[in-house]
Amino acid sequence: MNFIMTDTLTAAPVIQPAPLTRQEAFDRIRAGKIHEVLEPARAAQAAFEQGETDDLPVYHAMRVFYFYRPELTQVIVENAETRSSDYLSQLAAGLHYGALVALKRTGRLARDIPQENISGMVGAAEQADIYLTRALHAGAQPSLAYRAPG
Secondary structure, three states: OEEEEEOOOOOOEEEEEOOOOHHHHHHHHHOOOHHHHHHHHHHHHHHHHOOOOOOHHHHHHHHHHHOOOHHHHHHHHHHHHHOOOOHHHHHHHHHHHHHHHHHHHOOOOHHHOOHHHHHHHHHHHHHHHHHHHHHHHHOOOOHHHHHOOO
16 A cells, blocks of 8 residues: 655655565565665655654654564664664664663563663663664654654
């Protein structure tokens, strides 16, 4: 399903691709095609920056990165490192590491987190902070990076 948005400059409809399913996105990232996963987010971010929509479509397009999968880390990080000024590439890496923090936390109160998880949480939080900070500096309107966990 595609979403149609109106281009404010030309009043011509702009077709915005629908986000991929979580499994489709994971499969494409594994195959090294992260650019295909980020394509719907790029269209949504452009519409958001032009004031055509709020940032909810960007969130929906990026939500796959809120789920940590260790086998995806290398592709996500390499993409972010080779595209250091790309908002969405940095955001994807930050969200990925934020998801690792949540996984290590195990949904428990701070006092109940297993001690062996603490150092992993700290390392993941530091990585998330690096990428989310880069995203804040790379995006014209980086709303998701402001509220991302990490």
